[in-house]
Amino acid sequence: MNFIMKRVIDFVAKYPVLITALVCVVFYFLPFKPKPFGDGEYHEGTIQLIQYILNGFQGTVRIDKGLFTLFYYLVPYSLGYVFHNDTLFYLLGVAYNSIITCWAIQYIFASFDLMSFPTRTKFWTIIVLNLFPIHVYYAMGILAESAAFLGVSLFIYAWLKIIANSNAVKYYLMLSFSLVIVSGTRPNLLPFLVLFTLYFLTIKSEWKNKVIFISSLGLMLLFLALVEKKINNTDGAFKKDIFRRHLLWSRYELRDNPFNWLPQDGQKEFATSDYLHNLAKRDELDSICRVNHFDKTDYYIKWVTNDIIQNPGLTLRQYSLKFFQSQTFVISPIMKYNKSNFVKWSIHIYINAINYLLIFFSIAAIVVMNKQKKYQLMMPFLLFWGWSLVYVFIFHSEQRYMFPVRPVMVFLFGYYLNYYFNGNTSSKNSQVE
Structure with a gap:
């Protein structure tokens, strides 16, 4: 029995991408999914972007939210544009999102390898990820979440490479590109870019690398801003x-x-x-x-x-509850199911048991990093999670605004498990110190 269990654990830990791909296939055939085209902004905007290009860069494009998302969906939509069929656009978009989600998982587990996390840590992480695979659920619609998931996963991997004293230019370019993806799909995270950039300038690194990061980030953001100004047809009102x-x-x-x-x-x-x-x-x-x-x-x-x-006590109570409410990732079609309250609330409790497990393990990991004085590793995660929470405290706490934090919490979950499995000591073989 122990031999079989070991084989299962080894297989799961070795093939997280394959498992994610299988979960994507299963989810595609489940009866509950997000609205296929969300509010329609990315679907409509991407089609208009293709038309803009085909018309010799003439016309306007609907950009309600992040421009990068339209470039993201330009890939699958271009393949099916000649047919002008919404069903095909949806199928290509979901297939594309599934590939991107698998790619993001590859980067998360490559980050685990950089930290020399053991097989048991990888096993339990992929299990928790797929007990409630919200990253796969969001991949089933034409939404910005899959692109953001990749951007943050890429950010984690690049940051680990950089603080492991890698001077390779590609990791600084990767870092800047990951932040462009994140802010280009979730513009509400632009303040995090400012906070992170200021922090990045304080760390010990060659000025050449800092110039590469700042200049590449600035040029890409400037390009997006200029393009949006030229093609945007969305009324400022x-x-x-x-x-x-x-x-x-x-x-x-x-x-x-x-x-x-x-x-x-x-x-x-x-x-x-x-x-x-x-x-x-x-x-x-x-x-x-x-x-x-x-x-x-x-x-x-x-x-x-x-x-x-005028209402400081009420505000404190609201923000305390929003800390959890904004990270529930409730699946609306299930929660708005009218037939059985028992089924609905059982699923609600199950979903949030997984969500809060990640929250509390993530908090524990931050405490451990602080105890170990791994400030360079900890600070970007604190800034990212912290700003995301500030945003939902001040504005409407739609759970999708917190979704980009998901890869960070997955990494922190793995970090704490590694700390626990190593007998509450630092990993001696980690490339990141």
Whole structure:
């Protein structure tokens, strides 16, 4: 029996990419998936981008969120564009996302190899990853999550190579490119780029490497900014409206219903009193702005700021609960299932048992890194996780805003397991000290 178990553990640890590919195939045939094209912005925008290129770089493109996501989907959509068929676009997009997700897993486990994590650590990590494979679930739609998952996985691998004193130029280019992917798919993470860049300038490294990183990052971001300015057809008023909605909704999340963590998307049968109060307050503030000719965005910011100052206890409670709520990764089609509350809440509890396992192990890993004085290893992860939380504290805590932290938490989970399996000592064979 022990021999069979050892063979199973060795196989799982050796083939995480193969296992991920199989899970992708299984998920494709399951009845619950994200909306195929999300809100349609990436699907529509990518098609418009192809048309823009074919028209001799003339026209405009819908860019509601990150421009890089359109370049990301340009690959599969170009293959099927001649057929102009949404079903084919979806199939190619899902296949492409599955390949990218497998590639990201390859980088995560290559990072484990850099740290000399043992077979047992790899085994339990892939098991926990696939007990609730939210990374695979998001790959089943035309969303930004798969690209972000790859970007962060690439970031972890490149950072480990760099702090292991590798002076190879390719790792600094890889680091900058990974951050472009992350911010280009999740623009709300741009402040993290600023924080990380400032931290990067303080570490001990040759100035040549710092110049390579800063210049390559700056040039790629400048390219995206110039392209977006030239081709974007999205009205600035639309983005301001989204900003106000998320900012105001944040003040009502978990206010009167602190333990109702279901996503709110306008479906009345699932609306909480918090959501209804948010809608009423939006109408009230809009009315005040119309009557007094106030700038809506400025007025919303002032109202939210005053509400935070006037309700410090409520704000602290909301943020404490949001720490967990924003990382639940609830699958909406399941949670909005009307037939059986027992099934729905059993799945809800199961999902979050996995989520919180990763959260608590990640916190433990940060504590261990601090104890071991591995600050260079720890700081980027703290900055990334910390800024992501700050964002959802201040704005609407949609779980997808926290999803890019997933590879970081997976790595931290493996780090703590390695620490535990080594008898609570530092790994002596790790390339990263």
